[in-house]
Amino acid sequence: MKISVYRTAHFNAAHRLHNPNWSADKNKSVFGLCNNPNYHGHNYELEVKVTGHIDPETGYVMDMKILKAVMEEEVIIPFDHKNLNLDTPEFARLNPTAENIAVVIWQKLRRRINPDFDLQVRLYETPRNYVEFAG
Secondary structure (H helix, E strand, O other): OEEEEEEEEEEEEEEOOOOOOOOHHHHHHHHHHHHOOOOEEEEEEEEEEEEEEOOOOOOOOOOHHHHHHHHHHHHHHHHOOEEHHHHOHHHOOOOOOHHHHHHHHHHHHHOOOOOOOEEEEEEEOOOOOEEEEOO
């Protein structure tokens, strides 16, 4: 019997969507306002889903205190109130689209969460736009 547990978190970050191999016109055409050379920001909402078997000794799938700490260390501290393009090594050469941010978050969490558990990340860039990645 598998069951899922969820933990949410929030962080604010700025970014610019830009492909350095393209012309300014193509970047503006593809990314629109998100290509602003002075960047723009979002209030990201992160939802992490961990699915696994209930441990018969604890009654937990995963101790939520541990999940909270991992999310804080791997996502919130490195990304909150940062310019993703300029302040984070993960996006020095990777376009920080919502899709890429979700994949990076999943990879960072996956290293720290028991591989027996399924892991899914849902990232809301706005209340109406979100992406989901499960590996």
